[in-house]
Amino acid sequence: MAWQFGRGYSSCPMSAAETSDNSPQGKTDFGKTDFGGTDFGFRRVSEEEKAPLVRAVFDSVAARYDLMNDLMSGGIHRLWKAEMVAWLNPRPGQRLLDVAGGTGDIARRALPRLAPDAGGRIVVCDANWQMVETGRARALDDGILRGIEWLCGDAEQLPFADRSFDLYTIAFGLRNVTRIERALAEARRVLKPGGRFLCLEFTPAVTPLLQPLYDLYSFRVLPLLGQIVTGDREAYTYLVGSIRRFPSQSALSGLIEAAGLGRARFRNLTGGIAALHSAWRL
Numbered sequence: 001m002a003w004q005f006g007r008g009y010s011s012c013p014m015s016a017a018e019t020s021d022n023s024p025q026g027k028t029d030f031g032k033t034d035f036g037g038t039d040f041g042f043r044r045v046s047e048e049e050k051a052p053l054v055r056a057v058f059d060s061v062a063a064r065y066d067l068m069n070d071l072m073s074g075g076i077h078r079l080w081k082a083e084m085v086a087w088l089n090p091r092p093g094q095r096l097l098d099v100a101g102g103t104g105d106i107a108r109r110a111l112p113r114l115a116p117d118a119g120g121r122i123v124v125c126d127a128n129w130q131m132v133e134t135g136r137a138r139a140l141d142d143g144i145l146r147g148i149e150w151l152c153g154d155a156e157q158l159p160f161a162d163r164s165f166d167l168y169t170i171a172f173g174l175r176n177v178t179r180i181e182r183a184l185a186e187a188r189r190v191l192k193p194g195g196r197f198l199c200l201e202f203t204p205a206v207t208p209l210l211q212p213l214y215d216l217y218s219f220r221v222l223p224l225l226g227q228i229v230t231g232d233r234e235a236y237t238y239l240v241g242s243i244r245r246f247p248s249q250s251a252l253s254g255l256i257e258a259a260g261l262g263r264a265r266f267r268n269l270t271g272g273i274a275a276l277h278s279a280w281r282l
């Protein structure tokens, strides 16, 4: 099958000049430690424990995940995702893998630009069947019958051959994997040479002016909202912890390059609350 390569950038109205990194953390102060443990939110757990714990979080919130995203971000996550797809710049006939794709927000936005009639295809791959099922049902309800394949799989061990995709996306997923380095190595492996990598993720620190408000929101409002909407306060306490322990923008760029992807760069979104990282398999 002949797939095309994706190249090109779109403008970034929200954040073009924002490429600074507000995190006080050092470049290696995250995730795995010398003791072999890893972070699950603010807790330290063994590597074996993390994936089942993360799965339980998304099992618990899957049904109300989309509603909660809108409520907790005031709808801004939609702008970030639109920006991700704009920067990705998918072309008709390309093949996109959306890892940790959850309920398919990225896939649904990218699909029209990939043009299923021209052979464009998306695979949404997520570790959690409940999330995938919710996404698949939502797509069917909206009349999306072709162009997207939904499957369960682990970002650290993708069930795909080497060099099978033109585009790889991961939105708010990298934070949840146990070994970020392995997920990035897998991204490189499944991308074709010339293929594009894009990651949308929260950042551990925002601009200093926003920080006090952001802390209040993160530690007080968000867990309460999670409790009211999903009945699971812990899931949203985990969310806050996983954000604070995630690598800073420049540290993540370093990991991306260490995984063998080239030309890594990032753009901050909305005062650095989230960031987009772009790289290529050269």
Ligand SMILES: C[S@@+](CC[C@H](N)C(=O)[O-])C[C@H]1O[C@@H](n2cnc3c(N)ncnc32)[C@H](O)[C@@H]1O
Residues within 6 Å of the ligand: 054, 055, 058, 099, 100, 101, 102, 103, 104, 105, 106, 125, 126, 127, 128, 131, 153, 154, 155, 156, 170, 171, 172, 173, 176, 177, 178
């Ligand atoms: C916050 S949701 C993001 C969903 C979607 N990408 C979005 O932006 O709305 C994180 C997703 O990562 C998935 N996930 C967690 N660990 C994973 C792993 N190791 N491999 C693949 N998916 C994983 C979860 O099941 C969940 O659906």
